[in-house]
Amino acid sequence: MAKPKIALYWAASCGGCDVAVLDTNEKLLDIANIADIVFWPIALDFKYHHLEAMEDGSVDLCLFNGAIRSSEQERIARLLRAKSKVMVAFGACACFGGIPALANFTNRDEIFERAYVEAPSNANANGTFPQTLTKVSEGELELPELFDTVLTLAQVIDVEYFVPGCPPPVDIILKVVDLFATGQLPPVGAIIASDKTLCDECDRTKEEKKITKFYRPHEIIPDPKKCLLEQGIICCGPATRGGCGLRCIQANMPCRGCFGPPPGVVDQGAKLVSALASIYQGDSEAEIARMVEEVLDPAGTFYRFGLADSMLKRKRLQQPQTEGIK
Numbered sequence: 001m002a003k004p005k006i007a008l009y010w011a012a013s014c015g016g017c018d019v020a021v022l023d024t025n026e027k028l029l030d031i032a033n034i035a036d037i038v039f040w041p042i043a044l045d046f047k048y049h050h051l052e053a054m055e056d057g058s059v060d061l062c063l064f065n066g067a068i069r070s071s072e073q074e075r076i077a078r079l080l081r082a083k084s085k086v087m088v089a090f091g092a093c094a095c096f097g098g099i100p101a102l103a104n105f106t107n108r109d110e111i112f113e114r115a116y117v118e119a120p121s122n123a124n125a126n127g128t129f130p131q132t133l134t135k136v137s138e139g140e141l142e143l144p145e146l147f148d149t150v151l152t153l154a155q156v157i158d159v160e161y162f163v164p165g166c167p168p169p170v171d172i173i174l175k176v177v178d179l180f181a182t183g184q185l186p187p188v189g190a191i192i193a194s195d196k197t198l199c200d201e202c203d204r205t206k207e208e209k210k211i212t213k214f215y216r217p218h219e220i221i222p223d224p225k226k227c228l229l230e231q232g233i234i235c236c237g238p239a240t241r242g243g244c245g246l247r248c249i250q251a252n253m254p255c256r257g258c259f260g261p262p263p264g265v266v267d268q269g270a271k272l273v274s275a276l277a278s279i280y281q282g283d284s285e286a287e288i289a290r291m292v293e294e295v296l297d298p299a300g301t302f303y304r305f306g307l308a309d310s311m312l313k314r315k316r317l318q319q320p321q322t323e324g325i326k
């Protein structure tokens with residue numbers, strides 16, 4: 001019997017999700033044993049025309065990491081959708097927009113201005129910006145178009161499953177492969193992680209303590225047995241889905257929210273603001289204002305991984321973006 005076919009792809013991504021797949025170490029050979037990897041451009045020499053030549057629906061499972069922020073990424077996402085029976089948004093960027101989606105607090109023109117004019121390392125006296133088409137003596141050179149808005153994978157194509165994490169932990173990757181190989185994939189739409197919040201899984205002591213000051217992680221050495229939030233370190237545990245094995249907490253570092261919102265929560269950032277508000281001890285407006293000031297990067301703190309998928313989505317644009325969106 002022919003082995004099932006697996007495709008892996010990265011879009012707006014740091015490469016960490018692909019490294020996480022390699023981190024399965026010798027188990028990668030087990031994956032290769034049960035399935036043929038038919039497309040994985042970061043690791044093997046596959047070209048887009050190889051993908052185009054495949055029959056629609058001929059790939060059994062696609063693990064797609066990275067958000068969508070360019071016309072090339074949109075094109076390949078749609079192509080992989082057509083070729084794949086099961087599409088998995090793999091990692092925080094594909095699921096929620098991830099770190100790349102923090103660019104939604106700005107827009108393409110501002111990004112180009114910063115990158116190609118304002119950055120001190122630039123020598124660009126003519127103010128040249130990337131063009132989608134450039135004529136040279138040999139013909140026309142084409143670059144993908146950068147979108148104003150970074151999108152989640154599910155905002156562009158239909159997705160069957162979501163595997164959160166920055167990157168997804170190895171045990172969850174192996175679980176996905178096992179569920180796929182044994183025909184036990186859950187109902188379509190499932191998020192393959194825990195159904196609890198991270199706080200529900202955390203065994204640090206909680207004393208229902210109020211706090212009067214926020215600290216950044218380098219400003220104090222927290223007690224490794226006590227809740228970080230109750231020690232004044234912003235920990236996203238109350239607003240984050242569990243299942244990561246408490247990776248950051250075990251290193252005595254706060255959760256940053258990479259597993260996205262827990263079940264029943266629509267907007268992870270709003271949930272975190274509400275959790276912080278319930279633990280603040282402020283007797284006056286001035287006290288509360290001081291504590292709000294202590295959150296140095298509120299947008300990045302509350303929406304580090306989830307801006308594209310949040311109710312905010314992005315800074316307001318003059319013209320709403322339509323490109324890319326399904």
Ligand code: SF4
Nearest residue numbers: 014016091092093166
């Ligand atoms: S989820 Fe994290 S590891 Fe994966 S591509 Fe995005 S930033 Fe990189």
Ligand code: SF4
Nearest residue numbers: 199202227228235237
């Ligand atoms: S806020 Fe963080 S440290 Fe405290 S219980 Fe939740 S996950 Fe654990």
Ligand code: SF4
Nearest residue numbers: 244248255256257258
């Ligand atoms: S503790 Fe939070 S940020 Fe760290 S891996 Fe788990 S979900 Fe992600």
